[in-house]
Amino acid sequence: MAELLRNPDVLLKAKKELDQAIGRRKLVEESDISRLPYLQAIIKETFRMHPVAPLLLPHKASSDANICGFKVTKDSQVLVNVWAIGRDPIIWENPDSFMPERFLGSEIDVKGRDFGLIPFGAGRRICPGLPLANQMLHLMLGSLVNTYDWELEGGISPDEMNMEDKFGLTVQLAEPLRATPILV
Numbered sequence: 001m002a003e004l005l006r007n008p009d010v011l012l013k014a015k016k017e018l019d020q021a022i023g024r025r026k027l028v029e030e031s032d033i034s035r036l037p038y039l040q041a042i043i044k045e046t047f048r049m050h051p052v053a054p055l056l057l058p059h060k061a062s063s064d065a066n067i068c069g070f071k072v073t074k075d076s077q078v079l080v081n082v083w084a085i086g087r088d089p090i091i092w093e094n095p096d097s098f099m100p101e102r103f104l105g106s107e108i109d110v111k112g113r114d115f116g117l118i119p120f121g122a123g124r125r126i127c128p129g130l131p132l133a134n135q136m137l138h139l140m141l142g143s144l145v146n147t148y149d150w151e152l153e154g155g156i157s158p159d160e161m162n163m164e165d166k167f168g169l170t171v172q173l174a175e176p177l178r179a180t181p182i183l184v
C-alpha cells in the first residue's frame with residue numbers, strides 16, 4: 001500500500017486493470033488472480049524491495065561447501081540476505097525504483113526457482129505457507145485498491161513519504177503508513 005501511494009501512476013494502472021478484469025468495487029476472488037498480471041507484478045516488486053523476512057531464517061550448513069569462492073564449513077550458521085539480493089544492481093536494473101513493469105512478460109516468480117527473488121526461501125525449508133500467503137496478499141491488496149481511493153494523512157505528498165525500512169526478524173516501514181480510505 002505504501003509503495004502504491006508513493007507511486008500514484010502504479011496505483012492508477014492497478015485500478016484500471018481491476019476495473020477491466022472484475023469490475024469496480026468488487027472484491028478480488030481466487031479465480032480472478034490469473035487475470036490480474038499487473039497486481040501480481042506489484043506484489044513481486046514489493047517482495048523484491050521489502051522482503052518480509054530480510055535474512056530468511058537462520059540455516060546450518062550440513063556439509064562443507066564452496067559458494068562462489070567462499071568456503072562455508074560444516075555446521076556454520078548461514079544467513080541469506082534477501083533484502084540485499086533484491087537491491088543488487090548486478091541482478092536488477094534501477095534496484096531502488098518501484099517498477100512492477102519489470103515483471104510483466106517475465107517468468108520470474110517467488111516459488112524458490114529464481115534466486116534473485118526468494119522472499120519465501122528456497123529448497124527443502126521453503127516457507128510451507130507460501131501458497132496461502134501469496135494468495136491472501138493478492139486478495140487483500142486487490143480488494144483494498146478496487147474498493148477504495150486512498151489519501152495520505154496529514155496532507156503530505158507522495159514525494160515526502162519516508163520509505164526507509166526498519167529491520168528485525170521481519171522488515172517494517174520505519175514510519176508506519178497512515179492513509180485514509182475513501183469509498184469509490
Ligand code: HEM
Binds near residue numbers: 052056120124133
Ligand atoms: C507473506 C507471508 C510470508 C512470508 C514472506 C514468509 C516467509 C518465510 C520465510 C522466508 C521462511 C524461511 C525460509 C528459509 O529460511 O529458507 C518461512 C518459513 C516458514 N513459514 Fe512462512 N512466510 C509467510 C507466511 C507464512 C504462513 C501464512 C505460514 C503458515 C500458514 C507460514 C509458515 C511457515 C513455516 C512453518 C516456516 C518454517 C519452515 C521450515 O523451517 O521448515 N509462513 N516463511
